[in-house]
Amino acid sequence: MTEQFTHALCALIRRLGQEAKQLRDNGLTIEQKGRQDFVSQADVYVETALRTWLKAQRPQDGLLGEERGLEPGSEGVWVIDPIDGTTNFILGMDYWCISVAYVSGNHIELGVIYAPDREEFFFAERGKGAFLNDQKLTITDPAPDAVVLGLGRSSRTAPRDYTRTIETLFEHGVEHRRFGAGALMLAHVAAGQVHGYFEAHLHSWDALAGLVIIKEAGGMHNDFLARNGLTQGNNAWAASPAVWQRLQPILLPDN
Structure with a gap:
């Protein structure tokens, strides 16, 4: 372009x-x-x-x-x-x-x-x-005991899945915030206002812009476009590199 x-x-x-x-x-x-x-x-x-x-x-x-x-x-x-x-x-x-x-x-x-x-x-x-x-923008990794994730709650997944994610994060010493706009929270990962973002199911129009912004700032994200993610949506997980490596097996163990 x-x-x-x-x-x-x-x-x-x-x-x-x-x-x-x-x-x-x-x-x-x-x-x-x-x-x-x-x-x-x-x-x-x-x-x-x-x-x-x-x-x-x-x-x-x-x-x-x-x-x-x-x-x-x-x-x-x-x-x-x-x-x-x-x-x-x-x-x-x-x-x-x-x-x-x-x-x-x-x-x-x-x-x-x-x-x-x-x-x-x-x-x-x-x-x-x-x-x-x-x-x-350049993403930097936080101290291990200072990680704050953005979370989204999808009506297309069971409420128990969301609360279980919160429990798991607390067990691993990770704080969370939920502000109700997944695209903007993804952008704020790139800006360092949160250190990662996870949602069990996100539509592509909420996810894609934020994911490329994170990647270009030096972060990591899952392959959202896999399994017809463009039209069907997918789970969304993106973070600074160290946070990604630490929490990937916990948040998306099957990926």
């Missing part, structure tokens, strides 16, 4: 983030898709705008979004979460983001995560490093 294209894409994502904030401030129309699963007109607006622009710029590519599903293409696929952390967004919390990734073959080529209320703009392109607000 050309620098001109990625610059225009980032400018569009920034603009849409600010427009989503304005829609929220003006009063949202909200629909409920399921238990604790909401969609607002801001979700629909952002995804529609991104799809329209990307289709015009790269008509050969496919599109996969949380709200409108898969539109196949002949080359790569753009994977879009218009607002990750919709419940937080609706409640006026700052922990939400727009997440956009590009996948070609078995590689996540590009990832963008923008948290407008926090003014955090993450960007990574495969082989070119990861950045937060234009500052290069």
